[in-house]
Amino acid sequence: MESAIDVQGLSMHYGDFVAVDNIDLQVNEGEILAFLGQNGAGKTTTIEILEGFRSRTSGSVNVLGHDPQDAPLSWRERIGIVLQESEPVPELTAGEAVRMQAAYYSNPRNAEETLEVVGLTDSADQRTRKLSGGQKRRLDLALALVGDPDLVFLDEPTTGFDPSARRESWGMIEALRDIGKTVLLTTHYMDEAEHLADRIVVIGAGRIVARGTAKELADQIDARTRITWKPSPGDAAPPDHFAAITNDFGNLQVNTENTLASMHELTTWALGAGVDLHQLNVARPTLEDVYLELTKDVSR
Numbered sequence: 629m630e631s632a633i634d635v636q637g638l639s640m641h642y643g644d645f646v647a648v649d650n651i652d653l654q655v656n657e658g659e660i661l662a663f664l665g666q667n668g669a670g671k672t673t674t675i676e677i678l679e680g681f682r683s684r685t686s687g688s689v690n691v692l693g694h695d696p697q698d699a700p701l702s703w704r705e706r707i708g709i710v711l712q713e714s715e716p717v718p719e720l721t722a723g724e725a726v727r728m729q730a731a732y733y734s735n736p737r738n739a740e741e742t743l744e745v746v747g748l749t750d751s752a753d754q755r756t757r758k759l760s761g762g763q764k765r766r767l768d769l770a771l772a773l774v775g776d777p778d779l780v781f782l783d784e785p786t787t788g789f790d791p792s793a794r795r796e797s798w799g800m801i802e803a804l805r806d807i808g809k810t811v812l813l814t815t816h817y818m819d820e821a822e823h824l825a826d827r828i829v830v831i832g833a834g835r836i837v838a839r840g841t842a843k844e845l846a847d848q849i850d851a852r853t854r855i856t857w858k859p860s861p862g863d864a865a866p867p868d869h870f871a872a873i874t875n876d877f878g879n880l881q882v883n884t885e886n887t888l889a890s891m892h893e894l895t896t897w898a899l900g901a902g903v904d905l906h907q908l909n910v911a912r913p914t915l916e917d918v919y920l921e922l923t924k925d926v927s928r
C-alpha cells in the first residue's frame with residue numbers, strides 16, 4: 629500500500645523544549661487515520677509540519693511524494709485543510725464562497741457537486757453569516773474539498789456539535805474515504821475515532837505511545853470485561869476471590885474473561901447476601917478506557 633504520509637524520526641524543538649520527539653508516522657493512501665493525544669501532546673506541531681506551515685528541527689517528512697518544506701504550488705493544491713475555527717466572508721452566499729475558492733485551483737471539482745457532497749445544496753443561496761454552526765462546518769469542508777485534494781486534514785471536525793450533527797458529519801467524512809481521499813483526523817472524541825478511523829496513532833508528550841486499529845490498541849491493555857456496580861452503605865463486602873477493585877468512579881469492579889460464569893457467581897452471592905448490585909453494568913473497555921490507560925503515565 630502506498631503511503632500518503634511518511635514521517636521518519638521527526639523532531640521539533642522550541643528552544644530547549646522538545647515538542648515532538650523522534651516520531652515515525654505513516655498514513656496509507658485512502659485511509660482515515662485518527663491522530664489522538666491530550667492538549668500539548670504535539671499534534672498541532674506535527675500537523676503544521678506536514679502541511680508545510682512549520683519547519684522542523686530534524687527528521688524526514690514525505691507528504692504526497694514531496695517534502696512539505698520545499699514542495700511546489702501544485703502540491704498545495706492536492707491538500708485540503710479544515711481548521712477548527714474559520715469565518716467565511718459574511719456577504720457571500722455558500723455557493724459563491726465555494727465557486728470563488730474553486731477559482732484558485734487549476735483542476736477544481738464542480739462547485740455544485742461539492743456542495744452536494746457536504747449536504748449544502750439547499751443552503752447554497754444563503755449568506756454565509758446566516759448559516760448555522762453545523763452548516764458553517766459543512767461549508768469549511770466544501771471549501772477544502774473543492775480543490776479536489778487527495779489528502780484532507782480535519783482538525784476536530786465535530787467539536788461543539790450536537791449528537792445528530794455529529795452523526796451527519798461522520799457520514800460526510802466516510803464519504804470522503806468512499807471517494808478515495810486520505811484523511812488525517814484529530815479529535816478528542818474517542819467514539820468518533822472508533823467509528824471513523826481505519827487506524828489510530830496516539831501521541832503523548834511528543835512521543836508515539838500507541839498505534840494500530842482500535843482492536844489492536846485494546847489488546848495492549850487489560851481488555852477483560854468489566855462488571856461494575858455502585859455499592860450501597862451497609863452492603864456486605866464481596867468475597868475476596870472476586871478480586872473486586874474500587875474504580876475511578878468509586879464503583880466496585882470485577883474484571884473477567886468469563887462473563888457468564890462471573891455474573892452467575894456474583895448474582896448468586898448478591899442474592900444470598902441481600903446486596904442489590906445497584907447500577908450493575910457489564911461492558912468491554914471502550915476506546916476511551918483504552919486511551920486513558922495508554923496515556924495515564926505519559927508526561928513531559
Ligand code: ADP
Pocket residue numbers: 642645647665666667668669670671672673674
Ligand atoms: P497539541 O496540538 O497536541 O495540543 P501542540 O503541538 O500545540 O500540542 O504543542 C505541543 C507543545 O509545544 C506544547 O507544550 C506547547 O506549549 C508547545 N508549543 C507549541 N508551539 C510552540 C511555540 N511556537 N513555541 C514554544 N512552544 C510551543
